Amino acid sequence: MEIDADTKITGILGHPIHHSLSPLMHNTVFKHLGLNYVYLPFDVKPEDLKCAINAIRCMNIVGVNLTIPHKEKVIAHLDRIDTEAELIGAVNTIENIDSELVGFNTDGQGFLESLKNDLGFSPKGKSILIVGAGGAARGILVSLALGGAPKISVTNRTYNRAEKLIEEFSDRFPSVKFSALPLDNNTLKNCLGDTDLLINTTSVGMNGDSLRLPLSYLPKSAIIYDIVYNPLKTPLLREAEEAGLTAHNGLGMLVFQGALSFKIWTDVDAPVKLMKETLAKRLFL
Ligand SMILES: NC(=O)c1ccc[n+]([C@@H]2O[C@H](COP(=O)([O-])OP(=O)(O)OC[C@H]3O[C@@H](n4cnc5c(N)ncnc54)[C@H](OP(=O)(O)O)[C@@H]3O)[C@@H](O)[C@H]2O)c1
Structure with a gap:
């Protein structure tokens, strides 16, 4: 994967974050499809959430996933959320549309x-x-x-x-x-x-x-x-x-929630079979 000035940045915000399999899953797929995207892990403490969300706008990050402990608290910092995320009361995916941050829940x-x-x-x-x-x-x-x-x-x-x-x-x-x-x-x-x-x-x-x-x-x-x-x-x-x-x-749920986030950010259908194989290989080790 070659990072250049056009690389689009996505990632995951959580605390802790070292256990997350999402960077492996998304980066494998970006590479496989030749998409100039990268997916990074961001360890964001609860007290830094507002600042991290603003950084998405300032640094033109395309979108992120949220994991524990940010899924509920993040809502207060977004411009709007979709109906399902509102019903659930939690957001696991943000899309940055020209600095408007929209929340979704793909779980x-x-x-x-x-x-x-x-x-x-x-x-x-x-x-x-x-x-x-x-x-x-x-x-x-x-x-x-x-x-x-x-x-x-x-x-x-x-x-x-x-x-x-x-x-x-x-x-x-x-x-x-x-x-x-x-x-x-x-x-x-x-x-x-x-x-x-x-x-x-x-x-x-x-x-x-x-x-x-x-x-x-x-x-x-x-x-x-x-x-x-x-x-x-x-x-x-x-x-x-x-x-x-x-x-x-639960591998299927993990893969499909990731595939739905991937589609939101790239408008491309994710190769779910590759996602599943990549994660299964890691989990079997
Ligand atoms: N496959 C996927 O994509 C996916 C996605 C999300 C979560 N998960 C997995 O789902 C699990 C739950 O996640 P969550 O975010 O819902 O956690 P959570 O909000 O903390 O809820 C935990 C649930 O587990 C129950 N529980 C915990 N220990 C128990 C025990 N010893 N006996 C009976 N019930 C017990 C709790 O019951 P009480 O209310 O009585 O405490 C509560 O209902 C985790 O293992 C997580 O990794 C998988």
């Missing part, structure tokens, strides 16, 4: 794209159980509701977070039947029978732990999607395979 859409492209699954007419009620769950819930899911349940260790999430979105999506459930196996056993898709959005699985969900109560056609991508095969996915269910890891 939930990336999840939907992965469902469609990796699994041929549409949320229309489906009953979905989301495990977890944190930031990722919010984005996924909004996208599933926008995508036409008629029934969405949320279960969470801290039950009142699940309740709050459901309360907030019941008014905004009146046609969706929402429910909040405590994260205990006796309760879950009663509702798994009609679940088409179970999504783990908790961080459980990253350290080899398992929530030990009663997967045998799911129909054999059910899909288990674990958004954790490191490790690629979590204990939940292993248990799902043992139960004869379709199991999918």
